[in-house]
Amino acid sequence: MLNQQGRPTAAGAGEQSARATFTSNRGLQMEEALIFEIGRRDVSGVDLDEPEAFSSRLGAHARVGEIGLPGLSEPETVRHYVRLSQKNYAIDSGLYPLGSCTMKHNPRLNEAMARLPGFADIHPLQPQSSVPGALALMDELSHWLLVLTNMEAVAMSPKAGAHGELCGMAAIKTAIDARGEGATRRIVLVPESAHGTNPATAASIGFEVKAVPAGADGKVHPDAVRALMGPDVAAIMLTNPNTCGLFETEIVEIAQILHEGGGYFYCDGANFNAIVGKARPGDLGVDAMHINLHKTFSTPHGGGGPGSGPVVLSARLAPFAPVPFLRRDGERLALVEHEEGTSSLGRLTAFHGQMGMFVRALSYILSHGADGLKQASEDAVLNANYVRACLADVMSLPFGNKPCMHEVLFDDSWLKDTGVTTLDFAKAMIDEGYHPMTMYFPLVVHGAMLIEPTESESRAALDLFIMTLRDLAMSALRGETERFIGAPYLAPRRRLDETRAARSPILRWVKPMRVE
Numbered sequence: 135m136l137n138q139q140g141r142p143t144a145a146g147a148g149e150q151s152a153r154a155t156f157t158s159n160r161g162l163q164m165e166e167a168l169i170f171e172i173g174r175r176d177v178s179g180v181d182l183d184e185p186e187a188f189s190s191r192l193g194a195h196a197r198v199g200e201i202g203l204p205g206l207s208e209p210e211t212v213r214h215y216v217r218l219s220q221k222n223y224a225i226d227s228g229l230y231p232l233g234s235c236t237m238k239h240n241p242r243l244n245e246a247m248a249r250l251p252g253f254a255d256i257h258p259l260q261p262q263s264s265v266p267g268a269l270a271l272m273d274e275l276s277h278w279l280l281v282l283t284n285m286e287a288v289a290m291s292p293k294a295g296a297h298g299e300l301c302g303m304a305a306i307k308t309a310i311d312a313r314g315e316g317a318t319r320r321i322v323l324v325p326e327s328a329h330g331t332n333p334a335t336a337a338s339i340g341f342e343v344k345a346v347p348a349g350a351d352g353k354v355h356p357d358a359v360r361a362l363m364g365p366d367v368a369a370i371m372l373t374n375p376n377t378c379g380l381f382e383t384e385i386v387e388i389a390q391i392l393h394e395g396g397g398y399f400y401c402d403g404a405n406f407n408a409i410v411g412k413a414r415p416g417d418l419g420v421d422a423m424h425i426n427l428h429k430t431f432s433t434p435h436g437g438g439g440p441g442s443g444p445v446v447l448s449a450r451l452a453p454f455a456p457v458p459f460l461r462r463d464g465e466r467l468a469l470v471e472h473e474e475g476t477s478s479l480g481r482l483t484a485f486h487g488q489m490g491m492f493v494r495a496l497s498y499i500l501s502h503g504a505d506g507l508k509q510a511s512e513d514a515v516l517n518a519n520y521v522r523a524c525l526a527d528v529m530s531l532p533f534g535n536k537p538c539m540h541e542v543l544f545d546d547s548w549l550k551d552t553g554v555t556t557l558d559f560a561k562a563m564i565d566e567g568y569h570p571m572t573m574y575f576p577l578v579v580h581g582a583m584l585i586e587p588t589e590s591e592s593r594a595a596l597d598l599f600i601m602t603l604r605d606l607a608m609s610a611l612r613g614e615t616e617r618f619i620g621a622p623y624l625a626p627r628r629r630l631d632e633t634r635a636a637r638s639p640i641l642r643w644v645k646p647m648r649v650e
């Protein structure tokens with residue numbers, strides 16, 4: 135069977151492996167319907183007493199119709215959610231080489247600490263005098279972040295990396311406004327290899343984005359920045375190590391160009407995992423940088439938990455930090471909640487940030503120690519280079535077979551004339567039990583495949599991953615296109631229309647019409 139593109143469809147090549155079963159279960163991979171489809175109105179997992187007579191005070195707001203929630207017995211409810219949870223590929227189930235995301239092991243010690251009642255059961259509206267321990271924890275984590283980055287101040291409230299970008303760029307905007315240059319400094323330089331959140335952040339607070347071309351070696355060159363620098367430039371947003379997995383070696387000169395021209399240097403610190411303990415952004419001329427606690431300092435993310443994106447600020451930007459911030463008054467710590475009398479940019483979010491993530495990140499930092507953090511960075515880089523060295527003879531490296539940082543970037547030129555694309559290759563990895571690498575990002579490389587193994591994979595796990603990719607690569611080069619074109623054959627769902635799912639999601643379940 136062929137679809138419009140002339141490719142075999144689900145019922146084609148993989149037929150024998152996709153054999154239909156009576157239940158649609160595939161071995162122990164259970165089909166699971168929506169809770170609205172299996173729940174019944176007349177069933178409940180609990181016995182509730184009939185309510186005593188009361189008069190509603192809701193007036194016209196009282197619900198008149200049935201609430202329509204699906205009812206299930208307790209064992210049915212448990213099975214439903216356990217089965218759903220088993221469909222989640224997680225770092226706890228296998229290697230998760232999603233480049234730029236740092237899907238590393240989340241030590242269980244972090245979880246034990248985050249569940250301590252003194253952290254887990256407090257409420258952000260409690261009086262500050264009742265949570266001195268939580269404030270002390272935020273203070274200690276702030277201290278570590280400042281020591282590791284050699285920066286002046288840190289804003290703890292941003293809730294993820296992209297939110298941190300917003301915080302840092304808002305600090306830059308506030309500083310520029312304070313200088314009276316708000317009307318003229320309107321341009322933010324963003325390298326072509328940047329994460330999409332960088333230009334989106336700059337544009338969303340009213341800056342105009344200008345792209346900085348990447349050099350043939352995948353790095354940003356000072357001359358390219360100098361050519362764009364002028365009195366209208368507010369800042370550059372540069373990722374280091376960059377999204378090609380390379381250290382921006384000219385970063386100090388680039389920072390100088392910005393500073394001499396009156397601009398600021400925002401560093402996207404999502405890849406901090408590669409340099410913790412080795413290089414400090416404050417020594418490189420950085421004015422603001424977000425730290426993805428959920429990447430660099432573990433803490434579960436990507437469906438497993440929320441993010442947290444504290445932003446470290448240079449002395450030039452520290453006065454513009456958002457509220458709330460911690461202030462020490464002798465022994466006493468206090469959260470400053472209002473910006474009166476300060477030049478703060480204002481408030482970014484309700485409350486103070488992601489407390490549970492702060493606990494996990496500090497637990498990670500303290501259990502590793504300074505030497506352990508440095509070793510984690512070194513091992514992350516070592517593991518990525520091991521993958522690079524073991525695959526360089528079959529897969530192509532866009533910038534040559536040279537050392538990379540914590541992730542290795544391949545392109546699709548090695549797949550030329552095989553009829554297999556980056557997407558096909560990634561889908562075939564699913565059949566082998568691996569989460570695909572990051573695909574088609576960064577955009578500067580054709581058919582990009584960005585692999586980040588992280589430091590928490592063992593040599594044995596890396597070897598099996600490498601052998602699997604070699605087996606797939608050889609298969610593609612031998613012309614065994616069937617293995618790829620219809621993949622994944624063994625997943626609960628086959629190829630989905632991901633664009634349509636993202637652009638027009640169906641978020642509300644509608645009861646199917648009954649045919650009487």
Ligand SMILES: *Cc1c(COP(=O)(O)O)cnc(C)c1O
Nearest residue numbers: 234294295296329331402404441
């Ligand atoms: C992950 C990432 C971001 C965004 O961080 P979130 O926590 O997902 O908002 C920004 N830039 C780069 C390079 C990243 O890898």
